Amino acid sequence: MRNKFAVPLIVLGVLLMLIGIGQRTIWAPPETESVSADTSGSEGPGAVVTVLESELLDEYPDGVDITVRSDAPFTLAVGRANDVQAWVGDASATRLSPGDGSLGLVVGTDDTGITAPNPAGSDLWVAEEAAEGELSYSWEAPAEGEWEILLAADGTAPAPTDVTLSWENDATRPFAVPLIILGALLAVLGLALGFLRSGGDGPRSGRRSTGPDTGAAPVRSTETVSGSTAPFTAASRGRRRPVLAAAAAAALVLVAAPAPALAGEESAEAGNPVILDSQLDRILASVADTVAAGDTAKDASALDERVTGAALDMRKANYAAAAKIPDHKAPVPVAAEDLLTQSVSSTFSWPRTVVAVTQGEGNEVPQALLLVQASARDNYKLASAVEMLPASTFPQPPAAETGTDQIPADSDNGLAMAPQAAVTALADSLSNPQGGNKDTFESNRFSDDVVKFEDGVKNDPKNEFANITFSHTPDPKATHALRTEDGGALVFGYLSNTFSSTPKDAGDSVNLAGTIYEALTGAPDTDAGIDVTHGEAVMIYVPASGGTGKALVVGASQQLLSATLK
Numbered sequence: 124m125r126n127k128f129a130v131p132l133i134v135l136g137v138l139l140m141l142i143g144i145g146q147r148t149i150w151a152p153p154e155t156e157s158v159s160a161d162t163s164g165s166e167g168p169g170a171v172v173t174v175l176e177s178e179l180l181d182e183y184p185d186g187v188d189i190t191v192r193s194d195a196p197f198t199l200a201v202g203r204a205n206d207v208q209a210w211v212g213d214a215s216a217t218r219l220s221p222g223d224g225s226l227g228l229v230v231g232t233d234d235t236g237i238t239a240p241n242p243a244g245s246d247l248w249v250a251e252e253a254a255e256g257e258l259s260y261s262w263e264a265p266a267e268g269e270w271e272i273l274l275a276a277d278g279t280a281p282a283p284t285d286v287t288l289s290w291e292n293d294a295t296r297p298f299a300v301p302l303i304i305l306g307a308l309l310a311v312l313g314l315a316l317g318f319l320r321s322g323g324d325g326p327r328s329g330r331r332s333t334g335p336d337t338g339a340a341p342v343r344s345t346e347t348v349s350g351s352t353a354p355f356t357a358a359s360r361g362r363r364r365p366v367l368a369a370a371a372a373a374a375l376v377l378v379a380a381p382a383p384a385l386a387g388e389e390s391a392e393a394g395n396p397v398i399l400d401s402q403l404d405r406i407l408a409s410v411a412d413t414v415a416a417g418d419t420a421k422d423a424s425a426l427d428e429r430v431t432g433a434a435l436d437m438r439k440a441n442y443a444a445a446a447k448i449p450d451h452k453a454p455v456p457v458a459a460e461d462l463l464t465q466s467v468s469s470t471f472s473w474p475r476t477v478v479a480v481t482q483g484e485g486n487e488v489p490q491a492l493l494l495v496q497a498s499a500r501d502n503y504k505l506a507s508a509v510e511m512l513p514a515s516t517f518p519q520p521p522a523a524e525t526g527t528d529q530i531p532a533d534s535d536n537g538l539a540m541a542p543q544a545a546v547t548a549l550a551d552s553l554s555n556p557q558g559g560n561k562d563t564f565e566s567n568r569f570s571d572d573v574v575k576f577e578d579g580v581k582n583d584p585k586n587e588f589a590n591i592t593f594s595h596t597p598d599p600k601a602t603h604a605l606r607t608e609d610g611g612a613l614v615f616g617y618l619s620n621t622f623s624s625t626p627k628d629a630g631d632s633v634n635l636a637g638t639i640y641e642a643l644t645g646a647p648d649t650d651a652g653i654d655v656t657h658g659e660a661v662m663i664y665v666p667a668s669g670g671t672g673k674a675l676v677v678g679a680s681q682q683l684l685s686a687t688l689k
């Protein structure tokens with residue numbers, strides 16, 4: 124009987140092992156899977172951008188390899204989904220989204236016939252690569268949120284559409300290992316039965332002459348059964364391990380896989396910083412290089428790419444004065460590092476605001492840099508550069524990973540006063556130190572110095588025959604505000620300070636000889652009078668509503684803008 128079972132068990136075991144090995148080798152699934160989209164042969168001029176939409180990238184939470192092929196040079200850019208969509212706007216676009224089941228990629232086209240700018244170098248992109256021919260890019264989400272990938276040539280030529288997505292194939296042959304183990308066990312069991320058959324022939328022939336020899340068979344049988352049971356038990360544990368591992372992996376997939384999508388969905392509502400640290404570093408470096416080039420050449424046109432608003436006005440005036448006065452003091456340099464702190468807006472509409480506080484080798488005190496992005500297709504520009512006042516403290520911004528609210532200039536929501544109201548009140552307190560806003564602000568170095576200077580000019584005996592006035596006027600277009608951690612606001616404003624001097628009586632004149640005003644106007648004196656205008660960039664902390672604290676000027680910078688004869 125044992126001989127009848129031994130051979131079939133061995134044969135069956137070998138067959139099972141061969142089947143299991145085959146599932147791990149010749150019948151094994153491919154190591155990678157891929158889907159492709161290629162509309163390069165379609166009729167029509169072709170869209171100027173191709174967008175791999177967030178729904179497609181969300182299908183690959185563990186990342187995916189993207190291969191792009193094109194006969195012409197092109198740019199691959201990674202940005203937040205709403206940033207990519209805002210940048211694309213109405214431009215003609217090919218959109219790649221996930222298909223159902225085996226349908227691969229779904230290709231949609233917005234054939235508007237509208238072109239776009241060249242996307243290369245945009246501050247919106249977290250990552251950017253230029254290529255020609257073929258580009259392989261390993262995609263992983265840079266941070267929480269929804270992301271998209273944009274492909275474009277120069278914004279006017281057709282964008283690449285030959286795109287392949289490849290990823291590791293996680294399909295397995297779950298019965299391969301159990302078949303190998305079961306086959307091995309059956310083969311061993313068959314061999315054991317065969318061994319028992321051949322080893323029992325001696326005792327059977329001797330059983331006719333002596334009975335006691337029959338006791339050896341049960342002992343040998345017991346040892347064999349015991350020996351065959353031990354491998355079976357161990358093999359059973361071994362067979363359960365892959366199942367448990369697979370179950371654990373499945374549990375991880377079921378529990379962990381949805382997390383990135385949920386995080387992205389929540390972040391779209393809860394808000395993320397509009398730029399990441401890597402973007403801010405890149406922007407600051409570009410701004411600092413642009414400003415340094417302009418300062419070196421004393422050429423205001425060199426600033427246009429990265430400087431605007433108050434920062435541009437003040438540097439233009441400085442360069443103009445330096446052209447007439449060789450030893451005129453240069454503006455304070457703008458440094459990209461060291462980056463001391465930052466406050467980044469989480470408001471995804473435009474304009475967007477970012478504040479970076481830096482201090483380089485040429486900065487005696489830290490400098491707050493206000494960066495503003497006017498639209499999706501504009502880069503960030505330096506709108507204001509304000510030096511921190513001595514002994515002042517930069518208001519604590521919210522956590523960098525969450526960003527902060529951008530506050531409309533006319534909104535006093537949760538604040539002691541609206542940002543624009545604070546700038547206007549400061550202007551009034553400087554023009555009328557004893558007026559209605561004399562107690563609106565905490566005592567600060569900037570206000571004290573300005574008021575002291577104005578009083579000194581008015582009370583100077585040399586000016587007894589002149590009518591002198593000072594007027595500080597806010598520029599509403601230059602006011603920007605970000606929420607601080609304590610619910611207050613960090614407000615940037617810009618004032619125009621006009622110092623007017625006119626003779627009191629006919630025949631009197633204002634003496635300009637030997638002053639910078641003579642160099643700027645070309646006149647040693649004037650019978651009609653003169654208007655001297657300074658630009659004042661200010662940074663104000665406005666406390667949250669309900670408290671007892673006052674607003675405080677924490678930073679300011681001044682620059683002579685013009686001297687004009689009446």
